[in-house]
Amino acid sequence: MAASEHDDLPVIPVRHPGRWVSAAVVLVLVAMFVHWLVATKALHWDVVGNYLFDSAILTGVRRTILLTLVAMVIGIGGGALLAVMRLSPNPIVSGVSWVYIWFFRGTPLLVQLVFWYFLPSVLHSLSLGIPFGPSWFHTDSKTIISQLGAAILGLGLNEAAYMAEITRAGILSVDEGQVEAAQALGMTRLLTMRRIVLPQAMRVIIPPTGNEVISMLKNTVLVSVIGYAELFYTAQIIYARNFQTIPLLITVSLWYLFLTSILTIGQYYVERYYARGLSHALPATPVQKLRARLGFGPPVTGAPAPVLLSTGKEHQ
Numbered sequence: 323m324a325a326s327e328h329d330d331l332p333v334i335p336v337r338h339p340g341r342w343v344s345a346a347v348v349l350v351l352v353a354m355f356v357h358w359l360v361a362t363k364a365l366h367w368d369v370v371g372n373y374l375f376d377s378a379i380l381t382g383v384r385r386t387i388l389l390t391l392v393a394m395v396i397g398i399g400g401g402a403l404l405a406v407m408r409l410s411p412n413p414i415v416s417g418v419s420w421v422y423i424w425f426f427r428g429t430p431l432l433v434q435l436v437f438w439y440f441l442p443s444v445l446h447s448l449s450l451g452i453p454f455g456p457s458w459f460h461t462d463s464k465t466i467i468s469q470l471g472a473a474i475l476g477l478g479l480n481e482a483a484y485m486a487e488i489t490r491a492g493i494l495s496v497d498e499g500q501v502e503a504a505q506a507l508g509m510t511r512l513l514t515m516r517r518i519v520l521p522q523a524m525r526v527i528i529p530p531t532g533n534e535v536i537s538m539l540k541n542t543v544l545v546s547v548i549g550y551a552e553l554f555y556t557a558q559i560i561y562a563r564n565f566q567t568i569p570l571l572i573t574v575s576l577w578y579l580f581l582t583s584i585l586t587i588g589q590y591y592v593e594r595y596y597a598r599g600l601s602h603a604l605p606a607t608p609v610q611k612l613r614a615r616l617g618f619g620p621p622v623t624g625a626p627a628p629v630l631l632s633t634g635k636e637h638q
Contacts, residue, residue: 366569370573374576385553393542394478396474396478397482401485402485404483404486408486426482427484438472445467488531489523489527501518528592
């Protein structure tokens, strides 16, 4: 092929002075903020260091993690059940699920926590037995609905309403033709849901569930209103004695940032695992990107991560 008359023209790269200006402005602002953090003696970083691994703070961290795990187990299990009920052809079952989701999403989580905490004042005993008949087991409601019990009930039952909608969206994302094929093979509705629908729906369910876990970790601070000594309430007790409010709040923030960072990393790899089998390449991991930039690995050419479902969860 004959050479074009424009082949010898020099190639001049497009310059972007605005990018350099904006980067310089951002760097200056970041440097000013870091200087303020280091130079401001009123922040008392020595106090932060003293309390970061204090036994009381560590106890609060453990209680926060416990609340998060137990509440999410209740939320995920209850949400899956409510989602199946909501999709049931039985109008009573579907209606009960809809009312539950409507109520728990429509009332503030803080109000629900206070309600569960004061419920023993009107519900004096709990019993187990035949409805409207004899009961086999009695107990004082205060033994079950304690501070910890109220915190778990409030967080877990509220989370179940949100997880129900996330699970329902995942189930509806599976093609109906696969459900019809399973029914044609003689599979029951429950078996079809367990073997066909849910494994495919996990790709849609998992990403917003990870967001819910991170949100639950931060929502545990609300149980301080009923006096349960999780991380934030423990810090409140300490700075009420020594009046070091800002250093203790920094300590709490550092712990929450650490825990949410771990959950974010875990969420990234879980999403990447369930993204297998899509039509595009998997996104590169941070380690792969770093190795590529340092020249120790192949260049990163994978497609960007898929757009994942958002929960649309309201602010509590």
